[in-house]
Amino acid sequence: MKPWIHFLRGFVLKVLYPVLMLVGAFLKSKKADFQxxxxxxxxxxxxxxxxxxxxxxxxxxxxxxxxxCDVRLTFDVYKCRRCGKCKIKDLIELAETYHISIAIATGGTIARKVVKEVKPDAIVAVACERDLSSGIVDTYPIPVIGILNERPFGPCIDTTVCLKSVEDAIKWFINRQEKQQ
Ligand code: SF4
Structure with missing residues (x-):
């Protein structure tokens, strides 16, 4: 890890983020943009x-x-029947292709629990602006590439994500792994 990147990330996440969230408390229409x-x-x-x-x-x-979908995936995403009615099927296939861990979190507390259990060296995270920014702050210094979800039906329901962006992020980390070998 480069020390200056470590320092800059720390500054962005631990200093700039809270300042922007404070400003966002007054400029509510800008809060998601700041995140x-x-x-x-x-x-x-x-x-x-x-x-x-x-x-x-x-x-x-x-x-x-x-x-x-009536399948409960919180504790085991592999319970998905892979019917293809949502992107979970494709995302599991990506995780299998690249031999990485995959989990679903219903909120910040579960996300923190998953990170504590899996102990990843790097995370590709998908979420909305609020959860993604706060999750990245919470998991610092673990390197996280965050990908914003898409919300064709509004927030928190039947959201989706660009699979290519997720795959590119996974490949970026895999590429780092290969550089070590
Ligand atoms: S692909 Fe989506 S809708 Fe189908 S079983 Fe899996 S989680 Fe449920």
Missing amino acids: AYIVRLNNLLVMRDSFYPKKILLLLPHCIQNSK
């Missing part, structure tokens, strides 16, 4: 860093599961 800015800035810094992750975790929000 997205923190996610972009963090991604930029992570992708300039040098580290060699052994264990990669793909962390997904619960709202990406089809709202009519």
Whole structure:
């Protein structure tokens, strides 16, 4: 890990983020933009860093599961029947292809629990601006590439994500692994 990146990420996540959230408390219409800015800035810094992750975790929000699906995935995403009605099927296939861990979190507390249990060296996280930015702050110094979800039906229901962006992020970390070998 490059010390100056470590320092800059710390500054962005522990100083700039709370300041922007304070400003966002007054400028509510700008809060999501500030959170997205923190996610972009963090991604930029992570992708300039040098580290060699052994264990990669793909962390997904619960709202990406089809709202009519009755399978409980929180503790075991592999219970998915892979019917293809939501992107969970494709995301599991990505995790299998690249031999990485995958989990679904219903909120910040579960996400922290998953990270504590899996102990990843790097995380590809999908979520909304709020959960992604706060999750990246919570898991610092673990390198996280954050990908914003898409919300065609509004927030927190039947959300989706660009699979290519997720795959590119996984490949970026895998590439780091290979550089070590
Ligand atoms: S792909 Fe999996 S999670 Fe999505 S609706 Fe089908 S069974 Fe449920």
